[in-house]
Amino acid sequence: MPDDAVGRAAAEARAAAEEESAFSHPAVDPDATAAYGDDPDQVIDFYTPRVAVSPGGGLAPLVVVLHGGAWRAPYDRRHVTPFADFLARRGFAVANVEYRRGGVSVPAQGAAAGGGADGVGAGGGGAAGGGAVDVVPVAGRWPETFDDVAAAMDALPGLVREFLPQGDPRRMVVTGHSAGGHLALWAAARHLLPADAAWRIDRPAPLRGVVALAPIADFTVADKLDVCGGACRQLLGSGEEFTARMPYADPALLLPTGIATTLVQGRTDTVVPQAVAEAYADAAAKAGEVVGLTLLEDVGHFPLIDPAADACAVVAEEIAQLAW
Template identity: 70%
Template sequence: MPDQAAAARDAAEEASALSHPPVAPDATAAYGAHPDQVIDFYAPRGGAGHVPSGAEAAGTAPLVVVLHGGAWRSRYDRRHVTPFADFLARRGFAVANVEYRRGETDATATGSATGSTQAVAAGSGSGSGSGSGSAEASAAGAVGATGSTDASGGATPVAGRWPETFDDVAAALDALPALAREALPRADVNRTVLTGHSAGGHLALWAAARHLLPADAAWRTDRPAPLRGVVALAPLADFEVAEKLAVCEGAARQLLGGDEHFALRRPYADPSLLLPTGIATTLVQGRTDVVVPQAVAESYADAAAKAGEVVGLTLLEDVGHFPLIDPAADACAVVAEEIAQLAW
């Protein structure tokens, strides 16, 4: 268990990361019929700190796909990472912020997602989407990362939905190239980097390993995903270690359907069992992270090494869980540089 000082520091970091007004996208596209099956797109805007390149001069920019975290629980939607998506867009990347189905029942998930989807999409087609009007439209009625309610009556809500969470991530990534070409003409889908935070980091690693899934997996592909690389941020990358450490109150076990399904479904869902991917991968991890401890990322990196693959592991001193997606934190700039190393 984290000590009181660590818990207080984590709470302050979370408050900072979630204090930024949501940023409405330039466009939103659906990849399915469910309200959660949508992708928000942010056009590259350059600006201070952006990474120049020859391709940029030619009018194209790498595409960064963002998968948000939140322990796969419905109370956390893509809205809380819209400032992070905007931060990346302002550094010259084209950005796709993916929503997907999370925990709870259909009624609960649909209710939260509909409010969030409509609110965030309200700014679609409004240029940068960063003005106060867009932010207010995005915030109005949306279910946020900290202010939501659910049907659990205060109890810990269920993490993830099997198989819908995985169905959605697979479908979104399959549909993304065509959707991005239409929504972001400047996006170079041949230079795509996948990133995700926490539970989204797990999904990013999993999506890059679909060609290694068991032969009977509905999500399996016949070849590696056409990615420049993956940058996973404090990912739940090893389910066995995460469960031993009770990460996010047993979220990984809940995602797979509970005790009776955990062992059977791990080969279909646990990135540490889906190696080597053959795709350049970097993990970025805060050393003082008490939400997803460093040991989880280290275990994944060790598993990769045993499988004959080198995975980069960037450990940040005095950094917890949330600064990695906080545009006000130095750690967020480090994340952008790690993405740039793979993308440009």
């Protein structure tokens, strides 16, 4: 086998092992759940801090978690509950947010089945003209995905006081993985949205910072790289819709935020490649803002949310640096 083929095979095997490890942990039930709307997906799970690390036993910093999964319906907040629990065991109060995702499946003859939380395939299949076809879940819902993140962030301070009194909403850090990293960056940039955006707020959100994990942070670059099987165009729409909606959705166009931001990225990530995070950091620099970019050697996409991985401890430390 040629050396390059051997290298690709080894990289694929390592990525598969990383994904398997991240999804091997049992889901962790929350201490409380609250609704921020009427839809079944408009809920937030709360995890109380497992240890008291605040000076004098005061309130713990609040970490808001936005899960990934390419904004696709099969992947909900349950897959990051071990990560939420990991943060709670580090002394954080944690809010794990659910939101509406792309729920419509379209037949795609010959589409690839299977795949992980950020893959294209969802398995399944059905009859079409007498033959089996796979189905591909659509990424995101416009505008509902954004409606929900905005509503959840607006409702959080009140819900925390009622359902997570150990948490301090005045020390709030938003983190998100992959598609959730996009949403975390977007949530911190709502004051920069176009004036006619329903989600726009008048001043920066009261955040200590954002820690975005392998985020889909620059839609132009992500689209060129076909990240997550064209997820960006599925989220915003194709053609003229994609172009028209970019100023309302692309974090790289919503800078500078004035909010401390760190990106954590694995160098061997093939799901959301390093180039996407670098493009966002470059855009921030051009806008006069310094964004931290922590690059982890020999780390792919999923160790960032895997409590068994060293990369997850790095993520917790990055959050702590902003929260405490």
